[in-house]
Amino acid sequence: MIWGGIEAGGTKFVCAVAAEDGHILDRTQFPTEAPAPTVAKAVDFFRSASRDLAGIGIASFGPVDLAGGRITSTPKPGWRNFGIAGAIHDKLGVKVAFDTDVNSAALGEGKWGAGRGLDTFLYLTVGTGIGGGAVVGGRLVHGLHHPEMGHIRVPHDGSFAGVCPYHGDCLEGLACGKAMEERCGCRAEDLPGDHPVWQEEARLLSYGLVNWIATLSPQLIIMGGGVMKHGGLFPALRTRVAALLNGYVPIPEIVPPALGDDAGVLGAVALCL
Amino acid sequence: MIWGGIEAGGTKFVCAVAAEDGHILDRTQFPTEAPAPTVAKAVDFFRSASRDLAGIGIASFGPVDLAGGRITSTPKPGWRNFGIAGAIHDKLGVKVAFDTDVNSAALGEGKWGAGRGLDTFLYLTVGTGIGGGAVVGGRLVHGLHHPEMGHIRVPHDGSFAGVCPYHGDCLEGLACGKAMEERCGCRAEDLPGDHPVWQEEARLLSYGLVNWIATLSPQLIIMGGGVMKHGGLFPALRTRVAALLNGYVPIPEIVPPALGDDAGVLGAVALCL
Numbered sequence: 224m225i226w227g228g229i230e231a232g233g234t235k236f237v238c239a240v241a242a243e244d245g246h247i248l249d250r251t252q253f254p255t256e257a258p259a260p261t262v263a264k265a266v267d268f269f270r271s272a273s274r275d276l277a278g279i280g281i282a283s284f285g286p287v288d289l290a291g292g293r294i295t296s297t298p299k300p301g302w303r304n305f306g307i308a309g310a311i312h313d314k315l316g317v318k319v320a321f322d323t324d325v326n327s328a329a330l331g332e333g334k335w336g337a338g339r340g341l342d343t344f345l346y347l348t349v350g351t352g353i354g355g356g357a358v359v360g361g362r363l364v365h366g367l368h369h370p371e372m373g374h375i376r377v378p379h380d381g382s383f384a385g386v387c388p389y390h391g392d393c394l395e396g397l398a399c400g401k402a403m404e405e406r407c408g409c410r411a412e413d414l415p416g417d418h419p420v421w422q423e424e425a426r427l428l429s430y431g432l433v434n435w436i437a438t439l440s441p442q443l444i445i446m447g448g449g450v451m452k453h454g455g456l457f458p459a460l461r462t463r464v465a466a467l468l469n470g471y472v473p474i475p476e477i478v479p480p481a482l483g484d485d486a487g488v489l490g491a492v493a494l495c496l
Numbered sequence: 497m498i499w500g501g502i503e504a505g506g507t508k509f510v511c512a513v514a515a516e517d518g519h520i521l522d523r524t525q526f527p528t529e530a531p532a533p534t535v536a537k538a539v540d541f542f543r544s545a546s547r548d549l550a551g552i553g554i555a556s557f558g559p560v561d562l563a564g565g566r567i568t569s570t571p572k573p574g575w576r577n578f579g580i581a582g583a584i585h586d587k588l589g590v591k592v593a594f595d596t597d598v599n600s601a602a603l604g605e606g607k608w609g610a611g612r613g614l615d616t617f618l619y620l621t622v623g624t625g626i627g628g629g630a631v632v633g634g635r636l637v638h639g640l641h642h643p644e645m646g647h648i649r650v651p652h653d654g655s656f657a658g659v660c661p662y663h664g665d666c667l668e669g670l671a672c673g674k675a676m677e678e679r680c681g682c683r684a685e686d687l688p689g690d691h692p693v694w695q696e697e698a699r700l701l702s703y704g705l706v707n708w709i710a711t712l713s714p715q716l717i718i719m720g721g722g723v724m725k726h727g728g729l730f731p732a733l734r735t736r737v738a739a740l741l742n743g744y745v746p747i748p749e750i751v752p753p754a755l756g757d758d759a760g761v762l763g764a765v766a767l768c769l
Contacts, residue, residue, distance in 0.1 A: 286744065286745055296743065296744055296745075342639075343637070343638065343639035343640070344639075355711070357711075359632040359633060359635075359637055359639070360632060360633055360635040360637070360638075362632075362633040364616070364632055364633070364712060364713060365616065365633075365713065366615075366616035366617075366632070366712060366713030366714050366715055367616070367713050367714060367715045367746055367748050368713045368745050368746050369713055370710065370711055370712065370713050371710050371713075371744065371745050372710055372711050373710075374706075374710045374741075374744060374745075375706065375707040375710045375711065376650060376651050376703045376706055376707060376740070377649060377650070377651065378649050378650065378651050378652065378665075379651065389742045389743070389744040390740070390741075390742060390744065392651075430649045433647075433648065433649055434648040434649060434707055434711070435711060437643065437644050437645055437646075437647045437648045438628070438630075438643055438645050438648065438707070438708060438711045438712065439637060439639060439643065439711065439712070440637065440638065440639035440640050440641045440642055440643050440644075441639050441640060442639055442640045467649070467663070468647075468662075468663075469662045469663060470569065470662070471559065471569055471644065471647060471662040471663065472559055472569075472641050472644050472647075473640055473641050475640050
């Protein structure tokens, strides 16, 4: 059987078809434009990639209405209340599964990546935004809605107002790629490794990690996303988290996704398996 | 069948025997002294309360080693690394179940109280300390260790250093009953309802609530403990949480425990059912 996955991100869409073992057979990616042309490109890819698609998983930026298959209160123009799951189902006529990008990535890492064999772990992404998905007791966390972990509040010195249109200085507002760009006037990937903003980034993210460790007690924390490609962040975070927790509780390992840049789209595939 | 429960708190022990429907048949409570005399009092109670005890659940202050039945890195004199589950089992010879006080209270509220029928909800206590237990997908959260929710970091103005011996200004360090006492020079229950510290208390706790909502997306938040008996806190928290979340995600109800002051000890009973 061949399965499809769409990593529907705020910046880009990644589409892939994969075998049941997570082996990617074909993939494409393109920038996220307005909903109609973006969905049309995804549909074209799946039509040409396989005639025997058993289902498609959509790993979407959020917040989403899981039952309705819709993106809800996004600040992204045109996407608010767009029913992406229905749009894909209508065009391709296959079973569609739908969850947040980060919940999906957690599921994918649990199935084929760093989270194999664990029942309680986190997948975090620090990129354009900050988000987290969690597997707890072997299952994705849903609850009333779904986690929106990037929007926690952490200590900061008030010198930067933050970029989150809903909260200003939530963790995402202070520490996402867009926030780094606004602080420094250039993209995070273009910043020198010894720029002081990396220290501030590690400081802010370490508060987030401590809060998630205290709340969920994960066996492992997997951190992906563009900002995490800065090599110095992982050791800086491990050191700061240990200092902040101060021996009170055990500390999980903090590692990059084993699926690398495929964590998102393979997570989408995992949703429909 | 008759079941026993011990709510092993840092300030007091509550022991009860109950029927399988959660009806309490007998109970006692006494201050927490050193481990040996405290355990002896609990054992005396169970010996006189029932000859047919099917099991005892222990809902313990933490942090604990769940597998080892031990309290671990507590700052409480004499209790560090004390194997309470083994001590009770050795004296009474019945099956003993063991979890944190707040995980147990969450379980009890799920079985007989405010959380009935829900699969993802939180139980928080704000008393001598601050703690949280969570049922996620119908199961208690354990993971690498167990949640220690009171020890998250939240924004604050730095004017008070906090009382947590491990972290200083974690949420527990800033907002537990002991912190209020140190801020004001008298016990929280003796403070007038319009004392400005209640506004600060609501401000700090609302950051905690927002962080737990963003991380776990609970269907309900149940808040118990001595500090929450101040009538003004619930409405103040609901207002502040709504303002902080600013419409980004749905907000769960925030309610007192339906089991009232029995939430802890009935949670202990629920552990061994």
